[in-house]
Amino acid sequence: MHSTLLDELNQNGFVVIEDFLTPSEIDELYLAGRALCLDAPQENRKVFSTVNQKDAHSKETYFLDSGDKIRFFFEEGAFGENGELLVDPMMALNKVGHYLHVQHPIFNKLTFSNRVKEICWQLNFKKPAVCQSMYIYKNPGIGGEVISHQDSWFLHTEPNSVIGFWFALEDCTIQNGCLEVIKGSHKSGIHRLYKRNPDKEANELLIYDRPAPIYPQSSYTPLLVGKGTCIIIHGNVVHKSEQNRSQKSRHAYTFHVIETENNVKYSKDNWLQPTKDKPFPLLFERKN
Template identity: 45%
Template sequence: MDGVSQQDVQKYREDGYLVLEGFFSPEECDVLRERMSEIVEQMDVPVHCRTQFSTDHDEQLKTQGNADYFITSGDKVCFFFEKGVFNENGEFTVPKERSLNKIGHALHAHEPVFKSITHSPKVQNLAKKLGLIKPVVLQSMYIFKQPCIGGEVTPHQDATFLYTEPLGKVMGVWIALEDATLDNGCLWFIPGSHRNGITRRMVRTPKGSFPLTDFIGREQNYRDDLFVAAPVKKGGVVLIHGEVLHRSAENTSDASRNVYAFHIMDSENTCWSSENWLQPTEELPFPSLYT
């Protein structure tokens, strides 16, 4: 795919999301998947860090160790697991390559092949077409959506977790490394919902408190018939506005739905909230997308 049309830009602004088929080649996708297989093969996760992932963060915040592991993962490569893949002793009950929900949140900084895709000319040109002046990379993650056990992601807005003032400065870039279908858990969106602001924020609690994060406000209930499916072929990209409502169903199929996703923020005249769980560190300030 050579570029993004003005019609594409307009559709993204109207709907709050955009599907771009064929943005990356199958070979580019395979390089990321092969490197991830190596990372998984080599992973050695301490028992107390065997953290299950949930969009509500209910499981991962139950213990201090799990909470610390999550909230300090922004400048590291950390491992988050599906529910039910450990026994009471913290031992795997499934092959470890089938246990993971995602790996995040700094693949873009520590893994050269992921960094190369994140800062690729294709992505840089896309950001420029969308008018981003000083985009920085906030976080990145590899999402597995395992066959038969890949968990549901409930309706949410990314700005709940990645809050800026003003709103509208964050965008997710969601790269399908395999076909994302109705059967294996493709994304679903409510078109135009990015115009309504947000109703919930996840914030850090005062130092010394536990849990380490809490929610302000609450997620509303949304009619199922408002959601529109966004299946995409391997190599396609889905752009996700920070306030658009989206979800994905459980993967009950025999096919995985691997994705590499990252978030960028236009830092021009933007305030990144000090209450966000994710914070830049001395070791990893948010890097410029254009360098």
């Protein structure tokens, strides 16, 4: 019996689709990512880290308000003690997010392409919307670790519906911090939530509702994929990536899709909230 995309996602929590992008698309996306480096701010630069949770983005509105803007987040290791840049500006960014899929023509073209719509159709989405997008640099040497997590910690719907699309724009190896997943972990529910702090007086704008779970390293499968590969990631599958210890970068483009049909509720506690005039853009609406 022919296994469908949905069967595979339900079984493993992820699907690897090789050669999803053509060589010219890879080049176009990669060059667009490089060009974004030149647009990065020269002062008041914000650091992004998943390891150091006392960092800027739990306290700052720059992150919280980035859902409908293109904003720039630097690597922790990019700066000296006095805020001076220690690395080439082309190597300093951790990521750019979270509205590339709308505001940037090259990322918009891929995100709303027929191939992406077809995958969401096969995954039985009724009214899928793209809620956020990111260009991830994973630069040589300073490309930071992304701690073990489930995407639904950050983008929670009831019932869960979040799916990640992750595109490798360079070959992914153990050395340069490939994605690593725990196969089947999406069947174990959601382990914690990252949410807006109900305490309006508190310093932290965003908080976790539970401590971080511990996942044994032996549970992970590294996804050693070539550039052009698309990885579909179930919202509840546990995944991570180690620091880039190589001399090669590991650029990727990623975005997240949620179901917006009436019986699916997007949590008001999520860090990312659509604005009245900018609802999450739909990929399609399935007519009965």
